Amino acid sequence: MKKKLLSAIMSVAMAATLLVGCGGSTAPATETAAPATTETTEEKTETAAPATEDAGGKLIKVGIINNDPNESGYRTANDKDLKATFCEANGYDAQFAYSLKNDEQIAAAQKFVQDGVDYLLLSAADTAGWDSVLKDAQNEGIKVILFDRTIDADPSLYEASIVSDMAKEGETAVTWLAGQNLSEYNVIHIQGVMGSAAQKGRSGALDSKVAAEANWNIVTQQTAEWNADNAQQIVQSVIDAGTPFNVIYAENDDMAKGAVAALDKANISHGVGKDVIVMGFDCNKWALEELLAQNWNYDGQCNPFQSSYIDEIIKKLEAGESIPEKTIIMDEKGFDASTITQEDVDNYGI
Amino acid sequence: MMQKNKFQISNIFRNQIFIPLAALILLALFNLIMDPSFFKITMGQNAAGNPVLSGYLITILDYGSELAILAIGMTLVTAASGGQDISVGAGIAITGSVILRMLCGRNSRPDELQMPIICAFLIAVLAGMLAGAFNGLLVSWFKIQPMVATLILFTAGRSIAAWINNNELPIVSEPSFGYYGNFIPGIPIPTPFFIAVAVMIVTALLLKFTNLGLYVQAVGINAKSSRLNGLNPTFIKFLTFVLLGVCVAVAGLIKVSRLSTINYSVVAKDIEMDAILAVALGGNSLSGGKFNMTASIIGAYVIQFLTTTLYKFNVKSTALPAYKAIVVILLVVFSAPVVREFISTKWKQLRSTDKIAKEVA
Numbered sequence: 001m002k003k004k005l006l007s008a009i010m011s012v013a014m015a016a017t018l019l020v021g022c023g024g025s026t027a028p029a030t031e032t033a034a035p036a037t038t039e040t041t042e043e044k045t046e047t048a049a050p051a052t053e054d055a056g057g058k059l060i061k062v063g064i065i066n067n068d069p070n071e072s073g074y075r076t077a078n079d080k081d082l083k084a085t086f087c088e089a090n091g092y093d094a095q096f097a098y099s100l101k102n103d104e105q106i107a108a109a110q111k112f113v114q115d116g117v118d119y120l121l122l123s124a125a126d127t128a129g130w131d132s133v134l135k136d137a138q139n140e141g142i143k144v145i146l147f148d149r150t151i152d153a154d155p156s157l158y159e160a161s162i163v164s165d166m167a168k169e170g171e172t173a174v175t176w177l178a179g180q181n182l183s184e185y186n187v188i189h190i191q192g193v194m195g196s197a198a199q200k201g202r203s204g205a206l207d208s209k210v211a212a213e214a215n216w217n218i219v220t221q222q223t224a225e226w227n228a229d230n231a232q233q234i235v236q237s238v239i240d241a242g243t244p245f246n247v248i249y250a251e252n253d254d255m256a257k258g259a260v261a262a263l264d265k266a267n268i269s270h271g272v273g274k275d276v277i278v279m280g281f282d283c284n285k286w287a288l289e290e291l292l293a294q295n296w297n298y299d300g301q302c303n304p305f306q307s308s309y310i311d312e313i314i315k316k317l318e319a320g321e322s323i324p325e326k327t328i329i330m331d332e333k334g335f336d337a338s339t340i341t342q343e344d345v346d347n348y349g350i
Numbered sequence: 351m352m353q354k355n356k357f358q359i360s361n362i363f364r365n366q367i368f369i370p371l372a373a374l375i376l377l378a379l380f381n382l383i384m385d386p387s388f389f390k391i392t393m394g395q396n397a398a399g400n401p402v403l404s405g406y407l408i409t410i411l412d413y414g415s416e417l418a419i420l421a422i423g424m425t426l427v428t429a430a431s432g433g434q435d436i437s438v439g440a441g442i443a444i445t446g447s448v449i450l451r452m453l454c455g456r457n458s459r460p461d462e463l464q465m466p467i468i469c470a471f472l473i474a475v476l477a478g479m480l481a482g483a484f485n486g487l488l489v490s491w492f493k494i495q496p497m498v499a500t501l502i503l504f505t506a507g508r509s510i511a512a513w514i515n516n517n518e519l520p521i522v523s524e525p526s527f528g529y530y531g532n533f534i535p536g537i538p539i540p541t542p543f544f545i546a547v548a549v550m551i552v553t554a555l556l557l558k559f560t561n562l563g564l565y566v567q568a569v570g571i572n573a574k575s576s577r578l579n580g581l582n583p584t585f586i587k588f589l590t591f592v593l594l595g596v597c598v599a600v601a602g603l604i605k606v607s608r609l610s611t612i613n614y615s616v617v618a619k620d621i622e623m624d625a626i627l628a629v630a631l632g633g634n635s636l637s638g639g640k641f642n643m644t645a646s647i648i649g650a651y652v653i654q655f656l657t658t659t660l661y662k663f664n665v666k667s668t669a670l671p672a673y674k675a676i677v678v679i680l681l682v683v684f685s686a687p688v689v690r691e692f693i694s695t696k697w698k699q700l701r702s703t704d705k706i707a708k709e710v711a
Contacts, residue, residue: 068508068615069512069517070508070511070512070517070614070615071613071615071616072613072615073519076517076519100615220664222664222670225616225619226613227613227616227617227619228609228611228613228616229605229608229609229616229617229618232608232609233409233413233657233658233661234661236409237406237409237658237661237662239404240404240405240409240662241387241662242387254613254616257609261532261608261609263397264396264397264398265396265397265402265532265533266394266396266402266404267394267395267396269397284519286519286611
């Protein structure tokens with residue numbers, strides 16, 4: 001009996017998908033899979049609606065793809081900020097997806113496209129591989145807004161990108177370092193996850209400076225993958241080798257902390273007016289406190305608060321206005337240990 | 351076993367411990383030829399003014415220790431269940447988070463500790479055992495494949511760790527908390543090494559004075575027949591996972607102590623793969639059965655030796671995993687029983703032709 005029932009259900013289901021497949025084939029889409037085509041037609045009607053229905057208090061559906069909030073203090077602050085803005089009280093129905101891996105993020109984006117969100121907010125783990133899913137989104141009439149990180153895709157595929165200019169962060173930091181007027185720069189360069197926008201921008205500025213100046217040398221250049229433990233081992237290795245160095249350029253605060261732990265172990269002094277200059281990025285509160293205590297020298301800000309910018313853009317798009325500038329770069333600072341104040345720590349620490 | 355034919359050189363190749371030892375010697379020789387200063391150890395002072403030894407070898411002892419501790423637990427799990435626990439990295443995040451939560455309370459930047467470090471550690475051990483028990487239950491009772499069962503904690507563990515501390519990143523300013531991952535004032539050898547040695551001694555005693563080793567191997571070789579002989583395979587598999595949980599908690603203490611803080615998503619990242627590799631390098635069958643604890647421990651230090659060597663020669667960061675993979679392939683191929691048998695017979699042939707040549711002469 002059970003088997004018969006099951007087979008009956010199966011055959012009905014199969015017949016249904018067949019029928020649906022035939023019906024859907026009149027749609028312009030080239031996809032052959034039946035479920036996909038039915039969904040496309042559904043979404044088309046749905047996504048066309050919000051512009052008119054918005055006044056009636058319908059929630060704006062946003063799909064937010066972000067990196068793992070536990071990744072760093074930056075991400076935690078970023079996630080909190082987004083969650084605070086995109087809530088029902090502000091007229092949003094937000095879904096969140098988190099991953100540090102590009103392929104998982106793309107899968108999440110595909111799911112959001114299928115769910116028929118109105119806006120797709122994206123902080124990509126990696127810059128490559130987004131073209132096809134964003135094209136799908138465009139076909140569905142879903143508007144894509146990038147935040148925090150740029151991607152290698154045609155700008156027509158997204159409405160706006162609200163980013164930290166990582167290259168500028170790097171340049172600010174390198175300019176500051178050049179301003180220290182050391183006779184020789186022997187830099188330990190600890191990189192983030194290779195290929196991430198933050199790594200590329202922050203590495204790029206230093207790399208070009210080292211190539212241009214004769215008295216700038218890289219002692220070692222390694223990725224610690226944002227991990228304090230690895231950074232500690234890398235610096236430990238340089239210390240064990242006995243190679244002299246006077247600058248640590250770590251691409252985030254965690255790695256700078258790991259590097260400093262290795263320095264402390266070997267009794268190498270660091271900070272303002274000491275043997276080794278320590279530089280970090282992201283402006284974690286604890287890192288700025290290290291600056292205030294003069295243990296570190298420099299910390300570059302990476303502004304995690306994009307949600308107000310995004311909110312503004314969505315409001316404009318909903319009102320039918322156009323966005324004049326596609327790339328919006330947020331204000332960012334660099335803090336010097338000799339000028340930082342408690343106020344800065346409270347205001348900019350994340 | 352080796353004791354029976356101590357003087358047969360050909361048997362050395364058959365001995366399990368030969369592979370990790372050979373790898374260790376190979377790496378050491380490579381470093382000796384490329385740059386003898388690798389072996390230099392100097393006496394210095396750390397920032398607090400305490401005497402410390404430094405040098406590559408010390409670094410290896412230091413950072414290899416948590417891996418060795420994990421390898422001990424992983425060997426038992428592998429031997430009993432014929433599978434591996436891939437959640438140890440996540441487990442370290444959980445236990446580390448528990449320690450910090452206990453020490454800091456609700457305040458993420460406390461001026462003084464909420465309880466003695468030893469209490470926080472013991473609670474973390476309980477947490478580690480709990481995580482191990484969860485894995486163990488799935489594997490032994492529900493008969494789920496170990497890798498699949500531990501995939502659950504592998505995925506969820508780091509989020510649980512973040513949740514334990516309310517997603518804050520606590521920082522312990524109390525200097526004595528840093529002793530476990532760095533140096534105890536006045537003792538120039540890194541503490542993690544002492545902790546690893548302590549764990550090794552406890553394990554050795556456990557294996558010597560209880561039947562744990564025998565039972566684990568019996569269950570691993572054939573669970574059914576061990577049950578017919580009065581053992582309880584379900585309980586023994588479960589027990590190995592709980593013991594691994596204890597090892598994870600110890601490694602977690604070292605990890606969070608190193609920097610007196612934690613980063614949930616990257617702490618001890620991919621360490622499970624290194625731990626499994628240590629077991630494999632030790633020549634232990636990954637499908638369970640007989641095991642050699644010493645070989646696993648040496649295997650763990652070999653992996654750290656390799657990592658440190660690669661750092662020393664400043665291997666381009668993007669190429670680092672590729673180099674590691676090549677070395678791993680070589681080691682694993684070399685440790686395959688077929689290859690070892692081959693070398694051993696070749697050696698015998700060489701010896702006999704040697705003898706014949708001598709006799710002829």
